[in-house]
Amino acid sequence: MAVRKTAAILSAAAALVAGSLFGLMGPASASARPDTARPEAALAADALAGARRHAVESPTVAKSAAAALSCSYTYVCGQGSNGSSFAYTKCNTLYQLPNLTGSGPLVNNQTPGTVAYFYDKNQNYLFSSTAYQSTTVNWTPVWYAIAC
Template identity: 45%
Template sequence: MALRKPTASLFTVLALIAATVIGLTGPATAATGATDASSATGQEFAAQAKHAGLTGAEAKQLQTTVDGYLAAQGGTQVAANEIALPGKGEIVVALPGERQARDLTGAKSARACPYENFCMYTGTNYTGTQFNLWKCQTYDLSNWNYPGSWINNQTPGTRARFLDRNYNTIYTTPGAYSYSSHYDWAPVWHVIPC
């Protein structure tokens, strides 16, 4: 009998439940798992969500999603829909009702896969939440039990490796620049982007 990746850790489920019940809308960090809508940053994130056209309920839904990624992946929330993974990369969450992740800070107009990054998407055709990874290390995947996509925009020739639960390589991408608009993440438990 094949074992499947858990769909959520207990900590992730508890964080999502707490965020939903309390209605958190401010910044969060993996260290605290808490948000504070009264903080200057929380107000800035709320303003970003409102400027993006989100209703109050959609803003709460977005924050709940962000909190889930913070609990699973760590990092620090730096925008209403963005998590910095210091020294490693970033996660950009697609807004409720939207297919692709986009920048809400005004610093960047589009969420293309940055040069020297390996980008993974939770949806096919480069849709859903976008993970931009640049550090050469092992990244653990949580809740990636469905088809998605990837772009390898690292330096020419660099290959990413996808590993199973026992850290065995199950797929090596073609050298950069390469991409797949449809890739089944279900057997992948870890990714090494270089």
């Protein structure tokens, strides 16, 4: 499903660019009547807007980023939008996260039922994750983690 959405968005974007170029260079032929046909750029813009609207509304979009993060069994892993990532497995250890910013995947691939905890810069509890879980979170306020 995600591949089709991406393909639709890319096709719409290509049509938008082509339509924009068409408008700059002028029509190659007079076969399209302006009174009955909408300009290609407007059609492409409508298609792109529809694809974007569908992508925003779709609940599977948030999980696709998490699915892209590889996380070995018994680990809890995460990645910020800046590319920084972590993978922790040792229990009862307070880890200081690397500089994670923005939204990104969180995958808790520990033994089923194992809980990982996440804290802010003052080590105040923010949220937890119970294995198995794959989701997207905002990493900006998260500074510390305890794998289990």
